[in-house]
Every structure is written in C-alpha cells, then in structure tokens.
Amino acid sequence: GLSTSAALARRPSITGAELRSAVPLPPAFQVPLPLPAVLAPVSTAGGTDRYEITQREASAEILPGVKTPLWTYEGTFPGPTIESRRGRPITVTHRNELPVPTVVHLHGGHTPAASDGYPTDLVLPEGWHDAAMPTGHGSEHGSHGMHDPRAVVSKLTRDYTFPLDQRATLLWYHDHRMDFTAPAIWRGLAGLHIVRDDAEDNLGLPEGLRELPLMIADRAFAADGSLDYPALDPTLRERPGVHESYLAGVLGDVILVNGAPWPVHEVDTARYRLRILNASNARHYELEAVTDDGRRLDLVQIGADQGLLATPVTHRLLPIASAERYDVIVDFSGVPVGSRVRLINRLGSGRTRDVMAFRIARHATDDSRIPRTLSTDLPTWRRSDAVQVRDFSFRAGQMRGDHGWLIGGLPFDPARTDVTARLGDVEVWRLVADVHHPVHLHLVGFRVLSRSGRPPLPHDAGLKDTVSLRPGEAVEIITRFDGYRGRYLFHCHNAEHEDMAMMANLEII
Numbered sequence: 075g076l077s078t079s080a081a082l083a084r085r086p087s088i089t090g091a092e093l094r095s096a097v098p099l100p101p102a103f104q105v106p107l108p109l110p111a112v113l114a115p116v117s118t119a120g121g122t123d124r125y126e127i128t129q130r131e132a133s134a135e136i137l138p139g140v141k142t143p144l145w146t147y148e149g150t151f152p153g154p155t156i157e158s159r160r161g162r163p164i165t166v167t168h169r170n171e172l173p174v175p176t177v178v179h180l181h182g183g184h185t186p187a188a189s190d191g192y193p194t195d196l197v198l199p200e201g202w203h204d205a206a207m208p209t210g211h212g213s214e215h216g217s218h219g220m221h222d223p224r225a226v227v228s229k230l231t232r233d234y235t236f237p238l239d240q241r242a243t244l245l246w247y248h249d250h251r252m253d254f255t256a257p258a259i260w261r262g263l264a265g266l267h268i269v270r271d272d273a274e275d276n277l278g279l280p281e282g283l284r285e286l287p288l289m290i291a292d293r294a295f296a297a298d299g300s301l302d303y304p305a306l307d308p309t310l311r312e313r314p315g316v317h318e319s320y321l322a323g324v325l326g327d328v329i330l331v332n333g334a335p336w337p338v339h340e341v342d343t344a345r346y347r348l349r350i351l352n353a354s355n356a357r358h359y360e361l362e363a364v365t366d367d368g369r370r371l372d373l374v375q376i377g378a379d380q381g382l383l384a385t386p387v388t389h390r391l392l393p394i395a396s397a398e399r400y401d402v403i404v405d406f407s408g409v410p411v412g413s414r415v416r417l418i419n420r421l422g423s424g425r426t427r428d429v430m431a432f433r434i435a436r437h438a439t440d441d442s443r444i445p446r447t448l449s450t451d452l453p454t455w456r457r458s459d460a461v462q463v464r465d466f467s468f469r470a471g472q473m474r475g476d477h478g479w480l481i482g483g484l485p486f487d488p489a490r491t492d493v494t495a496r497l498g499d500v501e502v503w504r505l506v507a508d509v510h511h512p513v514h515l516h517l518v519g520f521r522v523l524s525r526s527g528r529p530p531l532p533h534d535a536g537l538k539d540t541v542s543l544r545p546g547e548a549v550e551i552i553t554r555f556d557g558y559r560g561r562y563l564f565h566c567h568n569a570e571h572e573d574m575a576m577m578a579n580l581e582i583i
C-alpha cells in the first residue's frame with residue numbers, strides 16, 4: 075500500500091471507483107419495496123421489553139433470480155426493526171452464530187458504556203477464544219497485535235441493555251468490531267430501531283402505512299451472486315483501482331432500499347412520512363423527489379438524527395451522508411394517479427442516479443398534518459456555555475506502515491484516551507476535514523454551530539449525532555456530555571475510514 079498511500083496523499087479529494095457488479099441487474103422500479111418486519115419481544119414483564127436476535131448466515135434473493143449469501147440479524151437484511159417507547163428500557167440478547175466475532179452498537183442510542191458496543195467488546199462465536207482474534211484493517215488477514223485490557227469479551231451471547239431515555243427518533247443497530255465494521259455491515263449486519271413517544275404520536279403526522287422507513291445502501295455483486303467486497307481478499311489488490319477504492323470507501327453500482335434494488339412502492343394521493351437512513355458504507359447522496367413531468371416535490375424535513383426539529387424545514391435537495399437520518403414528509407396529493415415520483419440521487423451517475431420510485435396508485439383522503447411547532451425541547455446550548463473548545467483534524471495519513479485515516483494525526487488505539495470530558499459539561503468541538511468525512515459521536519446529540527465560519531446549512535437543523543464534513547471544511551458543533559460515564563467513541567462513519575483507524579476514544583468522567 076505505500077505507493078497507493080503516496081498517490082492518495084497527493085490527491086486528497088480522491089473518491090473511489092465504483093465496484094461493478096458481475097451479474098445481470100434488474101431494471102429500476104420493478105421490485106416492490108420491502109418493509110422490514112417489526113421484532114416482537116419475547117417478554118414484556120417487569121417494565122423491560124426483552125428481545126432475542128440471532129446473528130447468522132442466510133441467503134436472500136436480493137437481485138431477482140440470484141442467491142446472495144449474507145450475514146444477518148435474524149436471517150434478513152435489513153435485520154428486524156425494533157420499535158420502542160421513550161423511557162421504557164429494553165434488553166436485546168444477541169447470539170453470535172456467525173463465523174466471526176461481532177459487536178453490536180445502537181447508533182444514536184443514549185446507552186450506558188457497557189452496552190454501547192465498544193469495538194473490542196466482542197461476542198465470540200462457538201470455537202473462538204480471545205487469543206485467536208485476528209485484527210488488521212478490513213483484510214481479515216493482517217494482525218497489528220493490539221490488546222485491549224479493558225475489553226469485556228463474551229462467549230456466544232451478550233445482553234445489551236438500552237434505557238432509551240431519549241427523544242423519539244430513528245436509530246439503527248449495526249456491527250462495530252474493531253477493523254472489521256465495514257465488511258460486516260456490507261454483508262448485512264444492519265437493522266432499524268424506532269423510538270416513539272406520546273408527544274410525537276399526538277402531532278397528527280402521517281402514520282401506519284403512510285410512514286415508511288427507508289434504509290438506503292449501495293452494494294456490488296460478484297459473479298457467484300455474493301456481495302463483492304475488495305478488502306476481504308488481498309489478491310484483489312491486483313485488480314486495477316480496487317484497492318484504491320477500498321481506501322476511499324467502498325461504493326457499489328446497485329442502490330438498495332430496505333434491501334431491494336431500486337424498488338417501487340405504491341402510494342395514495344396523500345402525505346407520507348419517509349424516515350430515511352443512509353446505511354451505505356461510503357456513498358453520500360443528494361436526494362430529490364421528481365415527478366414524471368420533471369417537477370421537484372418539496373421534501374419537508376421534520377426531524378434529524380436525534381428527533382423532531384422545532385419547526386419544519388423545506389428542501390428541494392437533501393444531502394445525506396453515511397449514518398445520517400432525515401425525517402421527511404412528501405405530499406403526493408398533487409401528483410396524477412398512475413404516474414410516478416422518482417427519488418433520485420443527484421450525486422449519482424448512470425444507474426446510481428436512481429434510488430427508488432413511488433407509483434401513485436389511488437385517490438385517498440388525508441387527515442394528517444405538519445404542525446408548525448414540532449417540538450419545544452431542543453437543547454439551546456450557546457457558545458458561552460462551553461467549558462472546553464477542542465480541535466480535531468480528520469485527515470489521511472500513515473498508520474502501521476500502511477495507509478490510514480487519522481484523527482488529530484493519530485490512528486485509533488483502544489489503549490489511548492483521546493478526550494476526557496466531564497459529565498454534564500458543555501463543549502464546542504471544531505472538526506476539520508481533508509476529504510468528505512461524516513463524523514459521528516456516540517452517546518450524545520449535538521447541534522451544528524457553524525460551517526467554515528458561516529451559519530449552518532438548512533439540513534443541519536435540529537439535534538444530530540452525525541455531521542457531514544465536506545472537503546476542506548471546518549465544522550463547529552456543540553454538545554453536552556450527559557447521562558453516563560465511561561468509555562465512548564467518536565469516528566468517521568465512512569465505514570472503511572473507520573476500519574482504517576479514523577476513530578478515537580472519548581472518556582466521560
């Protein structure tokens with residue numbers, strides 16, 4: 075990798091070449107949109123809902139007529155959706171029947187450190203013991219021999235407890251094993267989690283069949299139908315451009331929504347609530363909803379990563395980076411029955427321009443509304459509340475003799491504490507990027523204060539847990555370290571960057 079790294083260093087704005095699928099791909103807007111099943115608790119006794127999830131290999135027909143082996147939660151991709159109520163704790167028992175160790179993180183969860191899925195808190199499958207743990211970014215062959223004395227390793231199962239004492243919003247759960255998160259998510263280890271509360275239920279927003287979770291993720295398929303992933307096979311370093319595309323972040327040529335390629339969904343002439351998650355490893359999107367006659371519909375944003383905005387914000391174009399969520403209302407009432415609205419990605423080209431389509435199937439009445447006041451409980455931290463201002467650079471660099479992505483010039487090391495913050499303190503963090511990096515903080519929500527000295531953008535509204543740093547940008551965020559002490563993380567959510575060490579420890583004391 076050294077020569078590639080040098081090339082990268084000379085070309086800081088590099089984006090990876092897309093992997094090309096080696097199987098026939100279906101036409102767009104033919105496959106129906108799947109809606110992930112909602113998982114039933116195994117028990118609701120004692121004020122806690124208990125869930126069980128088995129992580130196992132399964133195969134699915136993602137492309138028509140093609141069998142694709144996957145790593146799954148409960149046999150499906152996406153995994154089953156968990157629906158919870160604010161303030162009602164749940165316990166999820168994960169059982170690892172996969173061939174590799176795993177770690178579960180609830181992204182956006184306000185979770186005690188012991189259940190937050192620290193990257194070395196492994197759940198080992200049958201037949202594995204601690205010492206057998208291979209590490210080394212993404213390749214599953216390398217080893218940097220790192221040992222984390224604080225790791226809490228479990229055999230076969232682990233109970234994760236989530237108090238869910240947090241604002242109603244769309245979260246997601248995914249694998250978080252050190253150095254191997256990207257291939258694990260790529261192979262299918264991702265699912266949705268919706269936290270609800272009474273205040274939101276009473277707003278009159280579109281609900282039931284008119285509330286659609288949309289997990290958007292790109293993939294590429296190898297000739298045998300399996301998911302193509304460069305870093306799993308070191309021989310692929312010889313395939314021109316492939317290793318370089320791994321370094322930048324892996325992009326596929328197929329856009330999946332809820333695990334289906336370029337799906338279509340039949341809708342009424344009514345408002346719909348789209349709960350959009352970008353679960354792609356590295357691809358970012360600029361979404362537009364376009365009618366057959368070329369009209370762009372309003373995307374009325376009502377919520378961000380961490381729940382409802384104060385008031386709605388109307389977009390025509392909505393950028394969404396890896397791990398971000400946008401809660402958006404689209405009104406199909408002015409669109410002719412029989413026509414389509416396509417959700418397209420303005421940053422895509424060719425087939426990756428299409429995302430999915432809505433076919434307007436029937437006239438219907440609509441008693442939903444979009445209140446002008448959505449919430450009144452957003453934190454109002456000001457710069458003057460901050461007791462600390464910290465600076466972090468997110469840049470390419472060298473690590474372990476190979477290319478890496480570094481925070482403050484350092485690669486992730488579980489044994490090093492990068493930030494010590496005091497419980498209850500408000501801090502301002504200034505994040506500077508070379509190329510595009512979506513930066514995520516565990517435990518807390520934050521607000522965006524500025525972008526390169528200018529006011530935040532319209533889509534920065536509300537409370538976020540992931541912020542998209544654009545190339546060369548300096549973004550200021552403000553947060554309060556609230557709730558729990560312990561060891562947490564912040565990192566780039568380009569999953570390949572994360573595996574190549576763009577992650578750091580945040581100790582809350």
Ligand code: C2O
Nearest residue numbers: 179181397514563
């Ligand atoms: Cu979505 Cu630390 O992750």
Ligand code: CU
Nearest residue numbers: 511566568571
């Ligand atoms: Cu990054």
